[in-house]
Amino acid sequence: MKKFILSLMMATALTACGDENKAEAPKKEEKPVITIGATLPLTGNLAVYGKALQKSLDLALQDAHPEKLKYTYKIVVEDDQYDLKKALINVNRFKSVDNINAVMSFWGNIGTLVSDWAEKNKIVHMGCAASDKVGAGYYNFNHATQPQSLLNRILKYYKDNNFKKIGIAYLQALEIQEFIDHFVPILKENGFEVVFVTSFNPDEKDLKMEILKMKEKQPDVVEVLLNSPIINIFGKTSKELGFDVPMSSINNMTDALEEYEGQTFVTEDSGKASFTEHFETATGTPQTACVVNFYDGLNMLINAYEKTPLKEGKQIPDNEDVVKMLLDINNNGFVSVINQINMDKEGNIDSPAVLKRIINGKPTTVEK
Amino acid sequence: MEYLINLAILFGIYSMLALSLNMLIGMGGLVSLAQAAFYGIGAYATAIGMTSLGFGFFTTIILGIIINAVIAFVVGKILARFQGDYYAIVSAGLSIIVFSILQNWKSVTHGPLGIFGIGKPEIGSYAFYSNTAFLGLVAVFTVALYVLYQWINKSSFGRVLKALREDEKLTQSMGYKTKHYKSVIFVLSAALSGIAGAFFASYIAFIDPSSFQLKEGIFLFTIIIVGGLSSALGSIVGALILISLPEVLRFIGLPYETAAQLQQMIYGAMLLLMMIFKPQGLFGKYRM
Structure with a gap:
């Protein structure tokens, strides 16, 4: 057994050193x-x-x-x-x-x-x-694409479509939480009614109860700030429960094209088509x-x-x-x-946000 | 070298966790999946203590130990009513509750945003900024925990725990209040895992609840199963294997496209083989 442990320790050390030699390989290259x-x-x-x-x-x-x-x-x-x-x-x-x-x-x-x-x-x-x-x-x-750009674009989308009552489902993750902390007050300041907010842990699988509660509140649109695989589960379960309401998201609907056919999301401008x-x-x-x-x-x-x-x-x-x-x-x-990027002094490289809709399984840029 | 020091620090932290868990599972036969919760509480005590309250690292260790001990004392009273699988399930519940609190008590824990800018330990004017110095400090605490484990193992308290592990009813018939023993070892194990949490928070400088989920408790459980139950050396070796094995696998030249997936498969297969041929773990003195 001692031999096993010693070999493991030596293997770790030697392989690390071995790769250091590999890293020196550039000397031989032109x-x-x-x-x-x-x-x-x-x-x-x-x-x-x-x-x-x-x-x-x-x-x-x-x-x-x-x-x-x-x-x-x-x-x-x-x-x-x-x-x-x-x-x-x-x-x-x-x-x-x-x-x-x-x-x-x-x-x-x-x-x-x-x-x-x-x-x-x-x-x-x-x-x-x-x-x-x-x-x-x-x-x-x-x-x-910085949160402010995404936020401005999603607000414009809500206004253009006359959505008043907003439901939000979001994932408990750093950047999404940061976004939510800005998003909800701004929605209220702009006269929107946030009728339901629910959050999920990354490992949650059964979302039925929360979706049913949200359905009861009859939002005009649901903002789905979830990542894969939970975004897929949310989409599938909503369909199963007959929760047929416009859904929008930021970035991530591309992971669940089938579940969100016809829905809209805001994302960075991928630029040249x-x-x-x-x-x-x-x-x-x-x-x-x-x-x-x-x-x-x-x-x-x-x-x-x-x-x-x-x-x-x-x-x-x-x-x-x-x-x-x-x-x-x-x-x-x-x-x-990307069509247009801007960098601030801190090194944040922002780009404009665009609206896309999933049409026939393909994200397509739309205006409204 | 920096890489090996980094691995050694994590190995030390996980050794502390494994030693504290092995006291509970190995000595007491109490299968707990709540260790990640106490590890997390210790880490958050240090993170909040150092960033918001202005405490020094060592003060936050004591703070973490006290908080863990109090929580474990209360929860331990409930857990002491359970045995075997039920004990494991209830402890897993505790782990989920603590994770949810860390995730949702945003005014204190900052929720998913986590806490960053956690400082390094300082003694007088000396700060453990370099990784080598930090490793030295981790090593001191790991050795101290190892010695404590051995001392408890050989003490009369340890012997009663082992008797309880083998047959609780028989131990009770000899006049021992087994609930009391179960409660004490649970408190001790939880308090000690807080030390590991403090080191983790200080070393990594940024923590969020994702590091203290139930799966981390299962990972710690795996460490002591592989290393061997009721063995201090087994705890250390288990931590060494589970921390370093994935690193060794990175160097075996797997195809670039699928390397990460293959590493996971090989890692799983190796653990599986180890359990088939050495079910009591490498240095185990007790088999569940």
Whole structure:
């Protein structure tokens, strides 16, 4: 038994050291290597997002024509199951074993953790979360349509359709809670009546009672701020219970196209209409939340590393200078795949929100 | 190196949790799934104590221990009425209740927003900012818990607990108030897991309720089953295996597209094989 434990300990240590050697491989290559880590939920409840984001990064790198670039870009993706301690292990491994230069994270909880870590370790961090904590600090950037833009667009949608009574079903997660904390008072200020608010834990499966209670309140529209898989359950159960009411959402209806046929959601402007088609054709995967932001965010990082001047005796740019280049978005020649992006001084990269409706299983941009 | 230190810190924290849980399950035979709840309470005591109340880390450890002890004393009185599977189910209920409170008592816990900016321990003018120093502190507490476990195990209190585990009615017939013993070990185990929670909060600097769900309680239960019940060494080895095995699997060169899924499958299969060939755990002295 002692042998077993010793072997396990040695295996952990040796494999870690072994990979450090791998990380030194760039010396043999012609071009210096820039390594970008991404901690994503590749398994577990949120795997549907993580897998799509992994493919988005692969596609972005492929589309960047690596052969024409000054540096070789290596993407390292690890699974965090959307668990804080696993994400922390991942980022430490990225730094110690993979020698990453930049890191990418998905959504608020993990993004907040990585943001703090990146600041301490001077690693450029590109997150995608509707949370202002993720972009806080010098090395942190948050590429996501900001809550205010989404909120303004959804309010316009309600007004255009003369919806007065609003029901809300939301998931208990960091960025959604932040959004709700702003959303409900603003709805009331704008003369809407919030007739029912219910929240769900990520692992809840039986939503019948809450849906029936909401049905009794007869809302004009239900705002569904849920993620997969609970958004699928909500849609299916509502249909089963004959709760036939307009539903709207932010971002996430793309995970449940069948259940929400004919319904409307607000999302980031995926820009050039061809992007969604390009992504779905190339990867065979529907475009989910943050896919376009990850694609754009990686291109943004590549552009910044390529354009940042080298200091004497250095093979790759200093991260401090890369951050300056990233912040100089109006002059650094970056062409976004999204129609219009704006970056504030804090590194929050906002883009306009658009309204989409699921028509014949496909999200289609609509005006009203 | 940083990566290995990070793993070692988490290994230390989970060793503390496993030791405290093994006191309850291994020594007392009381299958509890509530450990994640007390771990969470300890973590939140530190997070709130340090960020909102301005307490030092060590004060918040004591605070966490006291809160856990009080809650465990009250809940323990109820739990002491149950045995076997019923005990496990009721304790799982407690875990769900605590998670819901952490999630919904927003004015105190900030709910899903979590608490960030949790500080590091300080002794006088010395702050444990570096991971190496933090690891040293975790190691000291882990060793202290290990020694405490062994001391209790060899004490007359420990012997009564083991008798209770084997046959509660027989132990009662010898004049021991088994409900009292069950209650005391539950309080002790809960209080000690609060220490691990404090270290976790301080180390990770940001906590939210998702880290303290029932599944975390099942993970801790798995650690002591793999390591072996009623064994301090088993608790340590179980934590080592369950923390480091997924990391070892990352280096075996699985296909990029499916690596994460395959790692999960291999991890599950290895645990399954271990249970088939070593059902009492690696160092287990007692089999459920």
